[in-house]
Amino acid sequence: MEKTKIKELEKVVVKFVGDSGDGMQLTGTQFAGTSAFLGNDIATFPDYPAEIRAPQGTVAGVSGFQVHIGKSHIHTPGDKSDVLVAMNAAALRANLYSVPSGNTIIIDTDNFKRKDWEKAGYDSDPLESEELKKFNVVKAPITSLTRKALEGIGLDNKSITRSKNMFALGVVYWLFSRPMDYTERFLKGKFGKKEMILEGNMKALKAGYYFAETIEALPSAYTVLPSDMEKGRYKSVMGNEATAWGFLAAAEKSDKNLFLGSYPITPATDILQEVAKHKHFGAKAFQAEDEIAGIAAAIGAAFAGDFAITTTSGPGLALKGEAIGLAVMTELPIVIVDVQRGGPSTGLPTKTEQSDLLQALYGRNGESPVVVVAAKSPSDCFDMAYNASKIAMEHVTPVILLTDGYVANGSQPWKIKKMADLDDIVPYTINSSDNAETWEPYIRDENTLARKWVVPGTEGFEHRIGGLEKDETTGNVSYAPENHEKMVKVREEKVARVANYIPDLKVEGNQEGDLLIVGWGGTFGALLTAGEEVEANGRIGLAHFNYIKPLPKNTAEVFSRFKKIVVCELNNGQFVKYLRAELPQFDYLQYNKIQGLPFSTSELIDRFTEILKED
Amino acid sequence: MSENPKVEYRAKDFASDQEVRWCPGCGDYAILKSVQKAMPELGIDKKDIVFVSGIGCSSRFPYYMDTYGFHSIHGRAPAIASGVKMANPNLSVWQITGDGDALAIGGNHFIHALRRNIDINILLFNNRIYGLTKGQFSPTTSLGHKTKTSPQGSIDNPFNPGELALGAGAQFFARIEDINPKGMVDIFIEAEKHKGTSLIEILQNCVIFNDKVFKEWTAKEVKTEAFLRVEHGKPMIFGKERNKGIIQNGFKLEVVEIGKDGITEDDLVVHDAHEEDITLHMMLVNLRMPMVTGVIRSVKRDTFNERLSQQLEEIKATTKFKTVDDLLESGETWEI
Ligand SMILES: Cc1ncc(C[n+]2csc(CCOP(=O)(O)OP(=O)(O)O)c2C)c(N)n1
Ligand code: SF4
Numbered sequence: 001m002e003k004t005k006i007k008e009l010e011k012v013v014v015k016f017v018g019d020s021g022d023g024m025q026l027t028g029t030q031f032a033g034t035s036a037f038l039g040n041d042i043a044t045f046p047d048y049p050a051e052i053r054a055p056q057g058t059v060a061g062v063s064g065f066q067v068h069i070g071k072s073h074i075h076t077p078g079d080k081s082d083v084l085v086a087m088n089a090a091a092l093r094a095n096l097y098s099v100p101s102g103n104t105i106i107i108d109t110d111n112f113k114r115k116d117w118e119k120a121g122y123d124s125d126p127l128e129s130e131e132l133k134k135f136n137v138v139k140a141p142i143t144s145l146t147r148k149a150l151e152g153i154g155l156d157n158k159s160i161t162r163s164k165n166m167f168a169l170g171v172v173y174w175l176f177s178r179p180m181d182y183t184e185r186f187l188k189g190k191f192g193k194k195e196m197i198l199e200g201n202m203k204a205l206k207a208g209y210y211f212a213e214t215i216e217a218l219p220s221a222y223t224v225l226p227s228d229m230e231k232g233r234y235k236s237v238m239g240n241e242a243t244a245w246g247f248l249a250a251a252e253k254s255d256k257n258l259f260l261g262s263y264p265i266t267p268a269t270d271i272l273q274e275v276a277k278h279k280h281f282g283a284k285a286f287q288a289e290d291e292i293a294g295i296a297a298a299i300g301a302a303f304a305g306d307f308a309i310t311t312t313s314g315p316g317l318a319l320k321g322e323a324i325g326l327a328v329m330t331e332l333p334i335v336i337v338d339v340q341r342g343g344p345s346t347g348l349p350t351k352t353e354q355s356d357l358l359q360a361l362y363g364r365n366g367e368s369p370v371v372v373v374a375a376k377s378p379s380d381c382f383d384m385a386y387n388a389s390k391i392a393m394e395h396v397t398p399v400i401l402l403t404d405g406y407v408a409n410g411s412q413p414w415k416i417k418k419m420a421d422l423d424d425i426v427p428y429t430i431n432s433s434d435n436a437e438t439w440e441p442y443i444r445d446e447n448t449l450a451r452k453w454v455v456p457g458t459e460g461f462e463h464r465i466g467g468l469e470k471d472e473t474t475g476n477v478s479y480a481p482e483n484h485e486k487m488v489k490v491r492e493e494k495v496a497r498v499a500n501y502i503p504d505l506k507v508e509g510n511q512e513g514d515l516l517i518v519g520w521g522g523t524f525g526a527l528l529t530a531g532e533e534v535e536a537n538g539r540i541g542l543a544h545f546n547y548i549k550p551l552p553k554n555t556a557e558v559f560s561r562f563k564k565i566v567v568c569e570l571n572n573g574q575f576v577k578y579l580r581a582e583l584p585q586f587d588y589l590q591y592n593k594i595q596g597l598p599f600s601t602s603e604l605i606d607r608f609t610e611i612l613k614e615d
Numbered sequence: 616m617s618e619n620p621k622v623e624y625r626a627k628d629f630a631s632d633q634e635v636r637w638c639p640g641c642g643d644y645a646i647l648k649s650v651q652k653a654m655p656e657l658g659i660d661k662k663d664i665v666f667v668s669g670i671g672c673s674s675r676f677p678y679y680m681d682t683y684g685f686h687s688i689h690g691r692a693p694a695i696a697s698g699v700k701m702a703n704p705n706l707s708v709w710q711i712t713g714d715g716d717a718l719a720i721g722g723n724h725f726i727h728a729l730r731r732n733i734d735i736n737i738l739l740f741n742n743r744i745y746g747l748t749k750g751q752f753s754p755t756t757s758l759g760h761k762t763k764t765s766p767q768g769s770i771d772n773p774f775n776p777g778e779l780a781l782g783a784g785a786q787f788f789a790r791i792e793d794i795n796p797k798g799m800v801d802i803f804i805e806a807e808k809h810k811g812t813s814l815i816e817i818l819q820n821c822v823i824f825n826d827k828v829f830k831e832w833t834a835k836e837v838k839t840e841a842f843l844r845v846e847h848g849k850p851m852i853f854g855k856e857r858n859k860g861i862i863q864n865g866f867k868l869e870v871v872e873i874g875k876d877g878i879t880e881d882d883l884v885v886h887d888a889h890e891e892d893i894t895l896h897m898m899l900v901n902l903r904m905p906m907v908t909g910v911i912r913s914v915k916r917d918t919f920n921e922r923l924s925q926q927l928e929e930i931k932a933t934t935k936f937k938t939v940d941d942l943l944e945s946g947e948t949w950e951i
Contacts, residue, residue, distance in 0.1 A: 037949050182947070226951070235948045245943065252939045259702055261694075278942065279927055280934035284701055289727040293694035296687070296724070300667065300698025303685055304706065308698070326688050416948065419940050456683035456699070456706050459662045464631070464678050466686025467670075476633065477678065 006177055009222050011070035013078035014172060016165075017095045018087030018108075019056055020049055020063040023165035027085075028065025029411075030169055034182040035069040036236045036413045039226025043068045043525060044411045045077035045598070050350045057111070057119045062094045071225045075377075075525030077410065079600040083175065085168050087111060087142070089120035101134035104218075106171060108164070110143035138218060140211065142167050149207035155200045163204035170208020177223040180205055230415060237414040239378035239407040240267070243337060244274035246385025247309055248281055249417075253386075254393055254425040256307035258283040261297035263290050263316060266349045267405040268339035271311040291316035295323040295336065302332040303465070305455035307393060307427075311337040314356045315346065317400075318363065324398055325364045328491065330465045331442075331451050333392040333427070336370075337385070340404040340521075342596040351596030352405035354521055355571040360400045361549055361578060367488045369495040371395070372549040374402040376524035379414040381407060384546060386422060387502075393427040395498055396450040402548075404570075406598050407522040429453045436460030441475035448501075449494035496550050505543055505552040507561075513539025515612060516562035518588075520545040520575055523599055527568055530604030538612040548575070551582060559586050566591055566611055568604065624655040631681040642793035642819035643673055643740065649799035650680070650709075650738075656800075657707070657807050664707045667696040669721060671713035671747045673740035673819070690721025693728035696735045697919075704920045707807060708735040715745045718754040718774050726783035732811045733919040736803075739776055739814060742821035743828050750824035762824075776816045777900030781893050781912065787813035788900065789910040792842065793820060794833055798908065805910055811918050818906075832906045843905040847913070850883040853905055861902075868898050870905070888913040 014031060016024045025046055032044045047064040054061030068078035083104045086092040088111035099105060112127050126132060127139065146164040155163075166183075173180055183205060191198040212218055237245075251258035260283065262272040276285035284306070288294040291312055298308035312320065317338045327334050340356045342348025360372045371391055375384040381403055388401040428450045430439070441463045442451050454461045463475060471478040472486055507516070509531055515538055519527045524544045531542045543558055545551070559565055566589040567576040576588050591607045593599060622628075629651040637643045654664070664682040668674035670689035677684030683706075687695050696710040710728075717725045717739050728735065744762060745751040751764040752771065759768040780788050787809045789802045799817070806813035818829045827834070832841035839855040851861035858873050860883040871878045887895065888910050896912040936942050 033947065037947065039949070039951050185947070229951050231951055233944070233948055233950055235943075235946055245939070248942065249939045257702070259698065261698060278936065280930040280936050281939065281942075282927060282931070284923065284927070286698075286701065288694065289723055292691060293697075293724050293727065296691040296694035297698035297701070299687075300685070300695035300700075301702035302698075303695070304665070304699040304702035306702040308702075322688055323691065330685075416943050418943075419938065455703075456665045457662055457703060459660070462661055462681060462683050464633075464680075464684035464686065466677070466684075467688055468686065 007220055007222050009224050010072060011068065011074065012082045012176065012222065012224055013066065013068045013080060014083045014085070015064055015066045015081040015095060015098065016085045016168065017062055017064040017091035018165070019091070020054060020061050021056065022063070022087045023162065024063050024087070025065050027165045027169045028067050030183045030186065031172060031178070032067045032069070032411060033186070033236055034173070034178045035067070035224070036234070037182050038178065039229070040069040040071065040224055041074040041227040041229055042236070042411070042413060043074045043077045045406065046409045048350055050348070057088055057090055057116055059090045059094050059120060062091045064091070064095060069224050071227050073227065073229070075529045076598070076601060079602050083172065085172060087164070087168065089117040089122060089126060092126060093120045093122065096131070099135060102136070104136045104138060106138045106140060106168070108142035108168070109139045110141045136219065140171065145207060145211060146204050149203055150200050153196065153199060153203065155196055159197060159200060163200050166201045166204035167208035167211070170205040171212040173205075174209045174212035175218060175221055177221050180209065229413070232415045234413045234415055236411050237379055237382070238270070238409060238411045239375070239381040239403055240270035240339065240409070241274050242379055242381040242414065243375070243385045243403060243408070244271045244278070246382040247275070247335070247389060248278055248283060249382070249419060249422060250386050250389030250425055251283065251307045252281065252419065253422055254307055254389070254427050256305070256393075256427065259286065259298060259301035259306035259308040260284065260311065261286045261288050261294040261301065261308065262311045263288050263294045265291070265313045265316050267341055267408050268311045268313045268316070268337065270408070271337060271339070291319040292323060295320040298334050299323060299327055299332060302327070302334045303330070303455065305457070307333070307389065309335040309337065311339070313339050313341050314343045314359070317356060317359055321364045324370065325366060325368045326467045327398040328364070328368045328370060329467050331396055332398070333396050333453060335385070335388045335392050335399050335401055337401045337403065339408045340402060348596040350405065352522065352598060353571060353594070353596060354404060354523070354569050355574065356402065357548070357571065357574040357578070360402055367492065369492045370549070371397060371399040371495055371498050372402065373399065373547050374521035374545065375407055376521060376544055376546060378407050378410045378412040380546070382414070382417065390423060390425045391498055391501070393425055393453070394450070394501075395448050395494065396428050396453050397494060402521055404522045427453055430458065430461065440473045441465060442470060442473050444490070447497070449490060449497055499550040499553050502547045502552060504554045505545065505558050507558060508542040508544070509535060510539040510541045512561035513541060514563050515540045515608065516559065516565045517542045517608065518545070518565055518567045519569065520548060523568060523570060526599035526601055526604060530601045530608060533601065534605050534608040534612070537609055540608065548578070556583050556585070559583065564589060564611060566608070568592075568599065570594065570599065624661070626651040626655060628661070629654045629681050631679055633678045635679050636675065637672060638823050640822040641672070642742065642821070643676070645793050645796055646738070646740065646799065646817055646819065647676065647679055649796050650803060652796070653800045653803035656804055659707045663705060664709070665699055666709045666711060667692050667699060668711040669716040671716045671745070673711055673713045674716060676711040690716055690719070691724060692716070693721060693724040693737070697728055697731070697733050700733055700735055700920060701923065704734075704924060710735055710737045712737060712739055713746065714739065714741045714743060714755040714776070715753045718776065718779070722754070726779070729780055729783040729785040729812050729814065731919040732784070732786055732916060734811055736806045736813045737815065739816045740819040741776060741816050742819045742825055744821050744825035746821050746824055775900060777911065778897065780814050781897055781900060785814050786811045786912065786914045786916050787910070788816070788896070788912045789813070790816045790818070790900070790906070790908045792818045792829065792833055792908060794838070795908070798844070802910060805913070809913055811916060841905050843902070843907050845886040845888070845899065845907055845909040845911060847886055847888040847910065850880055850885050852880070852883065866898075868902055890914070
């Protein structure tokens with residue numbers, strides 16, 4: 001047999017879409033994992049319905065997983081699909097917009113019967129439509145071919161049909177010259193003891209692979225060569241997982257037990273689940289009765305000496321507001337993670353947004369300053385969880401870490417960090433030079449203004465703290481007017497001084513010039529990619545913020561080096577509002593998107609090009 | 616916690632330097648004194664004792680104790696106290712709360728702390744009113760009672776804290792009146808000795824907003840007849856002349872007079888605080904006249920913390936992850 005010619009590609013975006021029961025998340029994850037394993041850079045974006053069991057075959061029930069793999073560096077899951085795998089009519093209908101004409105669509109024709117396309121809301125058979133002629137459509141009866149391949153191996157019908165996602169994966173593996181061994185290892189790990197299911201999945205995978213090799217509908221096989229990434233040992237990480245690991249690392253480094261008080265909420269739940277898996281590090285994963293109890297238990301644990309955190313999403317952060325105020329008042333170290341999603345209220349539970357920034361900064365009663373930081377990519381979640389922990393324990397203060405659904409569920413190859421290479425974390429606690437007679441609970445370090453973290457069980461240092469305003473040194477309740485004013489200012493100044501301990505703001509691209517793109521959090525990849533592409537039109541830089549309150553010390557200086565500044569956010573303009581208040585001397589342009597979707601590079605490119613043209 | 620503190624404490628060693636600021640005559644003073652009296656007898660080092668409270672008059676309590684203390688936010692003290700105890704199981708943790716704090720805003724945390732059996736001692740100061748906010752009805756205010764927010768009489772059905780607690784899985788419940796200092800000291804000691812969450816309802820008089828709400832039981836003329844103090848293993852006898860008792864009649868407890876209608880001490884119910892089945896304890900907490908005091912239920916069951924420590928130890932012993940490096944390097948990895 002003549003060997004198919006293999007073409008090399010720089011980058012490719014594959015999107016797997018099907019019904020929420022079709023196993024598309026797994027298929028996508030496997031394709032991403034295999035590619036990462038081959039040395040490609042990858043970025044992924046799962047997109048799943050809010051309803052756990054939306055009616056089968058309807059547009060509401062479509063679940064997708066987008067994978068971007070590349071030889072060069074990849075910063076986003078991509079805008080448009082090079083290959084779309086559609087397992088039913090509804091999936092095609094919901095995703096056709098993302099496929100430019102001429103690209104490949106692989107369709108499971110078994111799920112395009114009249115009742116299927118009617119359920120999907122089509123008036124006529126989409127396979128016969130003019131529209132589809134613009135694409136290279138590979139019509140494959142995936143479901144029935146899977147059934148045929150698994151005939152007689154003794155599996156029940158339901159399990160056989162379930163394996164069709166492996167058939168689809170096999171087709172794509174052939175198309176992109178991927179080996180099957182990564183998935184084989186995965187399946188063995190997952191179904192090790194259930195041999196029949198393992199065999200069924202492997203058979204379906206191979207059947208798909210050989211099917212693709214045999215038919216002539218596929219023009220050629222492609223490959224994406226390994227990228228030029230930094231040398232080292234890698235693994236694939238998801239944002240939420242990386243967040244959990246960052247905290248486990250911080251606990252080990254500070255020689256503290258990790259305490260996580262949390263209540264399940266999408267898209268933050270995975271952090272709780274990940275920590276719960278790793279109790280062997282002494283981590284106490286406490287699933288509380290609600291968000292308030294989650295943070296309250298964390299505050300109690302922090303008071304008693306654990307390194308305590310709480311994780312949630314927007315509505316949960318709202319519930320925690322009063323308790324965060326207590327942590328501010330009592331000056332206890334705790335980290336609060338908010339994995340943002342669309343709001344207000346229950347909003348768009350499974351969709352990403354950056355609209356909790358003002359809540360994080362100001363969403364509490366009284367003057368209640370906390371440190372606010374944000375993670376910019378799945379792997380950056382590790383670093384920012386770690387850095388947030390360091391600030392909390394060294395400055396004895398609550399810290400809010402903002403991530404979002406997009407980075408939390410996205411995955412990326414991550415160059416594995418070694419504990420030895422991470423910065424030290426030295427909690428600010430009493431030591432042998434402290435004398436119980438002269439010590440007072442609210443005496444502060446003159447540089448950081450932190451008060452010492454002294455925990456019950458320490459002899460001679462018995463003391464009482466609480467939510468009432470307190471005397472500036474003794475910590476005894478005090479309503480004295482001047483004292484309150486002083487305390488409000490000192491708590492604010494304590495947070496402001498964190499600026500002396502965080503890195504300067506870095507600019508990607510041009511260091512000065514026509515346009516500075518400003519962003520924060522999970523939009524980093526899209527802004528960087530778009531910025532790089534527009535660069536030809538002008539001198540462009542990107543200033544992306546990990547540290548929001550306090551702002552890095554050189555922020556104003558960076559801003560002053562550019563003619564125009566555009567602040568891009570997935571909200572109605574929250575960071576820009578904050579910047580206008582903090583640094584009013586600059587003019588800020590905006591680009592805001594509020595659709596529960598990440599930025600696409602193309603829309604950013606359009607906007608930046610437009611700004612460069614304007615006078 | 617060390618069973619033998621280095622110093623022999625006296626009650627006054629537990630008084631902090633803070634001026635106590637409850638209304639003169641408030642029942643809270645007597646409770647504070649009794650707690651301070653009970654402490655030296657527990658043999659726990661001061662450094663290992665933590666008082667946690669929510670918000671309310673009673674919740675000022677931690678400031679007055681020369682131990683570790685945390686005056687937190689309204690209703691959330693059970694969760695904070697649970698966090699303290701989980702972080703450091705060696706600490707003796709006491710939660711001070713009012714009927715509004717525990718049963719209204721904090722109702723959820725209250726039942727879950729009992730359900731989990733996390734080994735904290737909860738002192739519920741029940742004055743059937745909101746004191747700190749100056750006199751609104753609370754979840755224990757009687758039907759028809761007039762308060763500032765129920766000027767025509769309360770139309771809310773009240774909770775009976777004991778009934779709620781037993782329903783939520785409380786393994787230790789005691790009740791005592793604030794005019795019984797000796798009784799309080801004994802119960803606090805028993806509560807601390809009990810491994811598991813202990814709830815003590817204290818009938819506390821608020822002289823300002825709900826004075827004499829318990830007068831049906833506590834008034835001089837009636838108090839010797841109005842309380843039945845139960846003790847494990849002892850028949851249920853009460854009254855000044857010790858001539859009244861309790862018998863069980865079907866699903867009800869009934870008051871009888873010893874010597875009348877041929878009733879003897881042998882006919883009386885013998886209290887069993889250790890019985891797992893809650894039927895008898897439920898009947899006792901619901902009895903209105905006499906009001907039952909003393910340790911009504913005290914049943915040993917694994918505590919949350921025991922299970923937590925055990926689980927942590929087991930996992931530590933069997934895991935292949937000894938350090939976070941092991942975790943980070945686990946799973947599928949590749950070299951570039
Ligand atoms: C979130 C919140 N809501 C309301 C209040 C106001 N508040 C303070 S104490 C209290 C009721 C206290 O009553 P109780 O718990 O019975 O305690 P007591 O003062 O009677 O001892 C209320 C409503 C508050 N401090 N915080
Ligand atoms: S208002 Fe009532 S409960 Fe509060 S201190 Fe005064 S008497 Fe005590």
